[in-house]
Amino acid sequence: MMCTVCGCGEGETRIEGHEHTHEHSHDHGHEHVHHHDGNTHGYGQGPAHAHAPGLSQSRMVQIEEDILGKNNEYANANRRYFSEHEILTLNLVSSPGSDKTTLLTRTIEDLKAELSLAVIEGDQQTANDAERIRETGVKALQINTGKGCHLDAHMVGHALDGLKPEEASVLFVENVGNLVCPAAFDLGEAHKVAILSVTEGEDKPIKYPDMFHAADLMILNKTDLLPYLEFDVDKCIDYARRVNPGIKVLQLSATRGDGLDAWYQWIRATRQVSLIGHSTQAASA
Amino acid sequence: MHEMSLCEGVLQVLEQNARTQGYARVKTVWLEIGALSGVGPEAMQFSFDVVVKDTLADGAALEIVETPAEAWCMQCARTVIVKQRFDACPDCGSYQLQVTAGDEMRIRELEVE
Numbered sequence: 001m002m003c004t005v006c007g008c009g010e011g012e013t014r015i016e017g018h019e020h021t022h023e024h025s026h027d028h029g030h031e032h033v034h035h036h037d038g039n040t041h042g043y044g045q046g047p048a049h050a051h052a053p054g055l056s057q058s059r060m061v062q063i064e065e066d067i068l069g070k071n072n073e074y075a076n077a078n079r080r081y082f083s084e085h086e087i088l089t090l091n092l093v094s095s096p097g098s099d100k101t102t103l104l105t106r107t108i109e110d111l112k113a114e115l116s117l118a119v120i121e122g123d124q125q126t127a128n129d130a131e132r133i134r135e136t137g138v139k140a141l142q143i144n145t146g147k148g149c150h151l152d153a154h155m156v157g158h159a160l161d162g163l164k165p166e167e168a169s170v171l172f173v174e175n176v177g178n179l180v181c182p183a184a185f186d187l188g189e190a191h192k193v194a195i196l197s198v199t200e201g202e203d204k205p206i207k208y209p210d211m212f213h214a215a216d217l218m219i220l221n222k223t224d225l226l227p228y229l230e231f232d233v234d235k236c237i238d239y240a241r242r243v244n245p246g247i248k249v250l251q252l253s254a255t256r257g258d259g260l261d262a263w264y265q266w267i268r269a270t271r272q273v274s275l276i277g278h279s280t281q282a283a284s285a
Numbered sequence: 286m287h288e289m290s291l292c293e294g295v296l297q298v299l300e301q302n303a304r305t306q307g308y309a310r311v312k313t314v315w316l317e318i319g320a321l322s323g324v325g326p327e328a329m330q331f332s333f334d335v336v337v338k339d340t341l342a343d344g345a346a347l348e349i350v351e352t353p354a355e356a357w358c359m360q361c362a363r364t365v366i367v368k369q370r371f372d373a374c375p376d377c378g379s380y381q382l383q384v385t386a387g388d389e390m391r392i393r394e395l396e397v398e
Contacts, residue, residue: 058398061306065389067294067316149287181287184323209370210323213384242371242380 007276013155014144016127017162022144071185074153078188079158086168086278088271090196091189093211094175095204098197099221101129103254108136111170111264115271118165120173122151129174139163153188171270179208191216198222198229202236209243217248217266224253288328291390292336297341298392308397311342315394320354321370321387354387 023031066072082089094100099103104127108117119140141163143155156173165171173189175182183192194215196204200224212218218240220233233251240247250266252259299311303313314333318324326349333347356367358374359381365374367387 058310058312058396061302061308061395061397063298063302063392063395065298065302065392067291067298067392070294070297091389149292152290180323184287206371210321239371245381245383 011094013146015158015162016142017096018128025229037175051151059266068184068186071153074157075186075188077280078153078157078160082171082188085165086171086275087165087171089171089173089187089189090267090270090275091173091175091182091187091192092195093175093179093182093192093215094177094195094197095179095200096162098177098195098200099254100174100177100195101132103137103195103219103221103252104174104255105132106254106260107263107267108133108138111267112136112138115267116166116169118163118169118171120151120156120159120163121157122174122176124148124176132242139165145176149176149178150185151175151187152185156187168275170267179204179211183208183210183214190268193217193219195219195221196236198226202232203239205236205240205243205266212240212247213243215244215247217250219263220249220251221254223251223258224256288324288332289336291324292329292332295333295392296336296340296342299337299395300340302395303341306397308395310398311337311345311395312398313346313348313396314342314392315348315350317350317352317389317391317393319352319387320336320368321384322390323388324390326351336364350393352387352389354384356382356384356387358382 081087092104104119108119111117117138119130119133119138121127121133121140121142122145123129123142124145124147126144127142130140133140141159141253143151143159145155146153151173172188192215194211194217196218198220201207205218220236226233237249240249248266250259250262252263254260286348295314295316297315303309316329317357318326318329329349331348337343337345354367354369355364356374357363358365358377358379360377360379364385365376365382367375367382368385370384372382374382
């Protein structure tokens with residue numbers, strides 16, 4: 001796997017299936033060495049020394065560049081790829097322990113006969129989640145972010161090279177369990193889906209407003225536990241609408257199965273909408 | 286939040302512009318940080334100093350310009366200033382607000398040599 005974009009600030013990312021060892025040096029004033037043992041992508045930290053003798057006068061340079069501009073370029077490339085291959089991509093975000101992976105495995109079991117599915121798993125360490133998904137027979141690839149607290153669009157782009165989701169499939173990206181950082185990093189997905197379990201606080205939408213603002217759908221999971229908890233569902237939904245008046249809300253229990261039909265309907269409908277305007281779909285007339 | 290990786294993003298931009306704009310050192314960086322961007326100026330300052338060590342921006346000053354958050358109030362049909370995403374409209378108290386500015390994170394200007 002060739003990284004064509006050396007210089008990105010990811011030190012410890014590992015993507016399953018990427019194994020290579022190479023060393024190279026550039027003749028433009030700096031050297032960096034890639035030591036890839038096993039699945040490690042390690043990038044050189046050396047500075048680019050741009051020597052420009054004769055220029056010693058201080059001057060101002062206007063650049064007006066978005067700090068997340070680089071990520072957004074990768075995200076747009078991913079979005080183009082998804083569009084060309086008619087893939088609906090959903091970025092699942094939540095805190096750790098919301099039972100995203102249980103919801104995902106259940107969803108896969110129920111929909112795999114009907115839709116072609118693929119999964120990218122993001123965690124700091126271990127490939128446990130990708131293994132859980134692969135047990136369902138669906139393609140899955142694990143990204144370990146190392147010290148990183150979120151997936152970025154560059155990692156997802158590389159994962160796509162290895163995963164190769166099928167045409168017209170639904171791709172679930174299970175982000176690192178974190179309600180803060182993944183909000184800012186566009187991966188090229190069609191929608192962010194925030195999963196909140198009722199064992200957490202009902203005020204999470206206003207405690208972590210960026211995430212609920214960025215999401216198009218909020219799933220309240222583990223609703224079978226509501227009788228044992230003091231979780232005010234209406235209040236929670238009200239908080240979510242304060243930070244995002246347009247957010248849709250579904251209530252379900254991934255373990256007991258309540259409310260899953262509505263979630264599956266949402267996936268089907270969203271997929272239909274994403275296919276509108278595609279030549280292969282329109283050509284039948 | 287992830288100030289460290291944002292600072293790495295800033296450094297990438299500085300290094301890329303060094304080639305196209307022909308400078309060897311960066312002395313000051315002006316960042317425009319929106320009130321809703323989720324970035325803590327102190328954490329940004331700290332991360333910046335660490336990330337630029339031994340680079341073309343080693344020792345550079347970081348000047349953070351905080352920009353206010355604005356939202357469109359659907360009830361009042363005008364732009365109002367808010368402090369947080371879940372704020373009510375300061376005039377009518379409605380939560381029907383669409384945030385229109387305040388999540389930007391931009392490098393505005395550099396002092397270089």
